[in-house]
Amino acid sequence: MYKLLLCWRYLRTRYIALASIISVTLGVATMIVVNAVMAGFSHEMQDRIHGILSDVVFESRNLDGAQDPEQHMARIREVAGEYIAGMSPTAHVPAAMQYYVGGQHRTQQVNLIGIDPKSYATVSDFGQYLQHPENREELDFELKEGGYDVLDHQTDDPTKVQPREDMRRAGWEHRRLMAQYRQPVVAPPSYASEKKEAAEDADAAPLPADPFANSTSSQQSVFDPAKETHTGCVPGISLCSFRNTAGVDQFFCVPGDDVTIMFPSAGQKPEPRSAKLTITDFYESKMQEYDQSFVFLPLDQMQQMRGLVDPITKVANFNSIQIRLKEGVEPAMVRDLLRNSFPEQFYVVSTWQDKQGALLAAVQMETMVLNVLLFLIIAVAGFGILAIFLMIVVEKTRDIGILKSLGASGNGVMGIFLSYGLTLGAVGAGIGVVGGLLFVDQINEIADVLGWLTGTPVFDPSVYYFYKIPAIVEPVTVASVAAGAMLIAVLASVLPAWRAASLHPVQALRWE
Numbered sequence: 433m434y435k436l437l438l439c440w441r442y443l444r445t446r447y448i449a450l451a452s453i454i455s456v457t458l459g460v461a462t463m464i465v466v467n468a469v470m471a472g473f474s475h476e477m478q479d480r481i482h483g484i485l486s487d488v489v490f491e492s493r494n495l496d497g498a499q500d501p502e503q504h505m506a507r508i509r510e511v512a513g514e515y516i517a518g519m520s521p522t523a524h525v526p527a528a529m530q531y532y533v534g535g536q537h538r539t540q541q542v543n544l545i546g547i548d549p550k551s552y553a554t555v556s557d558f559g560q561y562l563q564h565p566e567n568r569e570e571l572d573f574e575l576k577e578g579g580y581d582v583l584d585h586q587t588d589d590p591t592k593v594q595p596r597e598d599m600r601r602a603g604w605e606h607r608r609l610m611a612q613y614r615q616p617v618v619a620p621p622s623y624a625s626e627k628k629e630a631a632e633d634a635d636a637a638p639l640p641a642d643p644f645a646n647s648t649s650s651q652q653s654v655f656d657p658a659k660e661t662h663t664g665c666v667p668g669i670s671l672c673s674f675r676n677t678a679g680v681d682q683f684f685c686v687p688g689d690d691v692t693i694m695f696p697s698a699g700q701k702p703e704p705r706s707a708k709l710t711i712t713d714f715y716e717s718k719m720q721e722y723d724q725s726f727v728f729l730p731l732d733q734m735q736q737m738r739g740l741v742d743p744i745t746k747v748a749n750f751n752s753i754q755i756r757l758k759e760g761v762e763p764a765m766v767r768d769l770l771r772n773s774f775p776e777q778f779y780v781v782s783t784w785q786d787k788q789g790a791l792l793a794a795v796q797m798e799t800m801v802l803n804v805l806l807f808l809i810i811a812v813a814g815f816g817i818l819a820i821f822l823m824i825v826v827e828k829t830r831d832i833g834i835l836k837s838l839g840a841s842g843n844g845v846m847g848i849f850l851s852y853g854l855t856l857g858a859v860g861a862g863i864g865v866v867g868g869l870l871f872v873d874q875i876n877e878i879a880d881v882l883g884w885l886t887g888t889p890v891f892d893p894s895v896y897y898f899y900k901i902p903a904i905v906e907p908v909t910v911a912s913v914a915a916g917a918m919l920i921a922v923l924a925s926v927l928p929a930w931r932a933a934s935l936h937p938v939q940a941l942r943w944e
Contacts, residue, residue, distance in 0.1 A: 451820075455809070455812060455813030456810060457867065458809060458864070460914060460917050461864040462809060463803065463806045463807065463913045464871075464913060465868050465903075466806060468906075472901070473902055478792070480722075481787075484561075485787055485788070486784065487756055487757040487763045488755040489753075489783075489784070490504070490508065490779065491753075492778065492779060493778055493780060495751075496740065497523060497750050498749060500747050505519050505521070505753060515758055515765075517757060517758045517759075518554030518555045518755075519555065519753055519756070520552045520754045521750040521753050521754075522545055522731065522750065523734045523750055523752075524545040524546065525544050525751075527542050527543070528542065528695075530692045545728050549730065550570075555754040558728075561717045562666065562715060563599070563669070563713055563716065564581070566579075567712075567713050571666070573664030574712060575603065575661050575664065575688060576687070577603050577604045578605060580602040580713070581596070581599060582600055584596075586716070595680075596680075598681075603688055606688040606689075607657060607658065607661070608658045611658035663708075663733045664709070665712065666714065666728040666729070667711060667714065667727040668717075669681075671723070685711060688711065692706055695737075697738055698738045698749070707737050732748075810916065810917050813917075814921060814923065821928030822928050824928070848929075852925060854925075856921050860917060862914070869910075875901050
């Protein structure tokens with residue numbers, strides 16, 4: 433009992449111990465806030481990466497892809513069908529996108545990706561990043577009459593979102609208005625329609641007597657941009673816009689405008705090809721790596737334009753198959769199954785973590801380094817406790833001698849200082865945990881106040897493309913930080929406690 437009484441007395445009367453408590457408190461609170469913010473950023477980043485990349489990606493090493501996606505998907509089902517929730521083939525190729533703005537042509541490097549709108553929604557969260565509500569329900573690559581998002585639908589607080597005024601004119605109304613300044617274009621039918629018409633004619637009617645009856649000029653049609661569109665496409669929003677210094681998104685083109693895509697054809701001797709596409713929506717994952725490089729279009733049109741369809745067998749090529757797994761299935765396990773079933777010289781199988789392994793590893797390393805550096809703050813508090821306790825032992829040498837002469841054991845004296853150190857650590861860690869959790873809960877409000885006081889936003893959405901600071905509190909991390917702080921406080925009190933316990937009563941009483 434005397435140990436607790438003395439420990440409580442020292443805690444109340446030794447105000448110098450308050451410095452140690454404050455050091456522990458600041459260290460614990462800082463570590464909780466930093467870990468919560470880092471966990472929030474990491475989760476947000478992984479969630480958005482996973483939104484475009486499926487659980488497992490099955491890819492062909494050939495730029496022109498592999499033949500017959502249905503046959504490959506059937507084989508994949510034989511190997512790992514019990515773990516798979518959905519699959520969707522895609523085709524992709526490096527390309528360049530060009531559009532006319534400000535009196536000049538603007539050209540940007542892009543990745544042209546052909547997707548199946550129906551099955552692609554089953555393997556990724558692609559739909560939730562689109563700007564038209566109907567497309568978020570079901571993408572059809574058709575231009576809408578209007579109704580595109582003027583406010584960012586991904587934010588939780590619309591009051592902090594700058595309106596995208598240019599999106600008010602997006603859709604058919606904008607296209608009809610722009611068509612007034614264009615001349616009708618005389619253009620031959622597309623490659624896809626030309627092949628379809630040729631096949632239908634071959635099946636439905638005999639060859640004409642005159643081989644020149646269907647001339648090129650007779651197949652030409654007048655393309656009316658006020659009533660027709662080219663093949664629809666969905667580019668990343670950053671390809672057609674930028675965020676100015678005021679945090680407002682300004683657009684070079686909007687849904688309803690046409691762009692030109694240039695890409696290489698498939699085959700042994702690739703040739704440059706180009707195609708007109710009509711923007712029907714924008715994709716915004718808030719990951720610049722995707723938003724400023726991806727352009728999506730229908731898979732069948734992509735295959736026709738690149739020449740990925742065999743003219744005899746009508747079998748098309750694909751570049752990858754996106755695979756979504758059932759809940760709870762480990763992607764690495766399915767990846768290994770597929771790697772063992774398909775030759776590695778022709779196919780690459782990887783998980784979404786493998787695709788972004790370097791980025792995820794960098795974030796993890798940064799978090800670890802920050803934790804080590806911040807834990808030094810608590811270590812400094814530990815050295816403070818060590819110095820204070822050594823001073824107390826020197827100052828209370830005669831008192832320690834009296835306690836021992838009255839029958840207190842060495843372990844009892846040692847327990848006084850160890851209990852004192854544990855108490856300091858517990859009080860500091862407890863206050864730090866409460867303060868850190870309160871700070872995390874109000875972190876965006878605090879950032880707004882600091883931004884108002886300094887005149888500079890602490891968290892600039894134009895840099896991060898997030899409208900609030902993401903933070904996730906992990907109970908295991910909080911408990912580990914608090915336990916570590918108390919352990920350091922106890923370890924710092926071991927040496928003074930051992931010194932006090934080893935004092936001889938007679939020598940202690942003779943201390944001057």
